[in-house]
Amino acid sequence: MKYPETKESVEVELTKTLISYRPVTSTEINSCMDYCSKWLQEHGLVVEVLENKGLKIIVANLPNNCKDLPKVILNGHIDVVPGGENVFKPKIENGKLFGRGSYDMLGAVATMMIVMSDLTKKDSLKYNVSLVLVPDEEKGGQDGTKFLVDNGYLGDFVICGEPTNYDISIQSKGVLQVEITVKGKSAHASRPWLGENAIEKAMDTYKKIKSLKCFEETNAFFSEKSFNLSTINGGSVINQVPDECSFELDIRLLPDQSVEEIFNLIKSEVPNIKISLLRRGEPVMVDENNIFLNRLKTIANKVTKGDIRFIGQYGTADTRFYSEYGVAAVEFGPVGAGHHGPDEFVYVQSLNDYRKILNEFILN
Known part of the structure; x- marks a missing residue:
């Protein structure tokens, strides 16, 4: 204009x-x-x-x-x-x-x-x-x-x-921001089979959440999904299998989607994983x-x-x-x-x- x-x-x-x-x-x-x-x-x-x-x-x-x-x-x-x-x-x-x-x-x-x-x-x-x-x-x-x-x-x-x-x-859009903490088992990096890599587990968890069908939905006003991996923190030294990894997601939901229902759906999809609610907005x-x-x-x-x-x-x-x-x-x-x-x-x-x-x- x-x-x-x-x-x-x-x-x-x-x-x-x-x-x-x-x-x-x-x-x-x-x-x-x-x-x-x-x-x-x-x-x-x-x-x-x-x-x-x-x-x-x-x-x-x-x-x-x-x-x-x-x-x-x-x-x-x-x-x-x-x-x-x-x-x-x-x-x-x-x-x-x-x-x-x-x-x-x-x-x-x-x-x-x-x-x-x-x-x-x-x-x-x-x-x-x-x-x-x-x-x-x-x-x-x-x-x-x-x-x-x-x-x-x-x-x-x-x-x-x-x-x-x-x-x-x-x-x-509604706002759902969460922190997800995944536990593993530390070991010497030369023998990773003796441990459980928390970063790899975290990435698997992330992909599982991202693939939920509710995040693919659109409407007349919103043609793109808003699902962002915002931060990730894991590992301390290069020669050790990391035993913990956390990451934060910023998710924006369609107006007719329930923030509470989506949060509960995420928890049910990845049980036994710690999920902390950081912020929600209607x-x-x-x-x-x-x-x-x-x-x-x-x-x-x-x-x-x-x-x-x-x-x-x-x-x-x-x-x-x-x-x-x-x-x-x-x-x-x-x-x-x-x-x-x-x-x-x-x-x-x-x-x-x-x-x-x-x-x-x-x-x-």
Whole structure:
């Protein structure tokens, strides 16, 4: 998608400011949160600042919110992945705003903040609208969005401003991460028949698990399987048969597959092998007939004059925490590229359009 050169807008100015805070460490993230809190209050929002494990979280509400109306939540994460000093010096070239977090997702955060400011000037809203800014999505989201939903900060429809180039992610894979430890018997390497090689046993175990038919399944949104041998650790010296080997698997499951059932299937397939659950994450699957979802798609098509698609994400986002409570949550963000890389950027015009989409979605 191409955009023309555009004049600097309030969305760009605020995005630049957020990038300059370099929100990587807890101290820098909290400083950025303090700025956001002050900005939101100065622009008419009712701001609640929570703290969990030393990290600040912002919940901003409109002063004219009506609790009896359906609730829409705009969710954005302040934290970004680390990088060199240059990536935290935002610049504009050829209609693109470069900088760490411009695309993932400080551009969306800045725009959501401005949308909330816009809404304070409107009367008779159709929705109860909240903005939540969280500090730790890049590290898993446990201390931010999960903390919020577990404490009742829920709604009827959630938009997480993750980078999607205007497409709307309505599915994401579930996560199953395990460590498998295989025992053998040590012996001198010159007489391997006297021992039992734990590394070879581990590889046999790995192949057996990988061959399970459940990992070959696909659906309309996911055509590739996500099964990764991530780490392996075995043996201590070259002239000894290793007596222990461990490896870690990162497995992403289709939304209609049960994480618990697959975990139990793995254990039954390789009995007498130690299998430790490292992390599990539930999938996301939003009903394609959801009225909020289709309204968002219609308005996005109208503003961008594009062909917005429903898509699936192979990775995870904070949408999964809302999904666990049965709340429809989607990923929907502006247009750019290169997130987590040295040339990350977002199109300036897409931030302007993103503001229009969110405003019209909430107002109509």
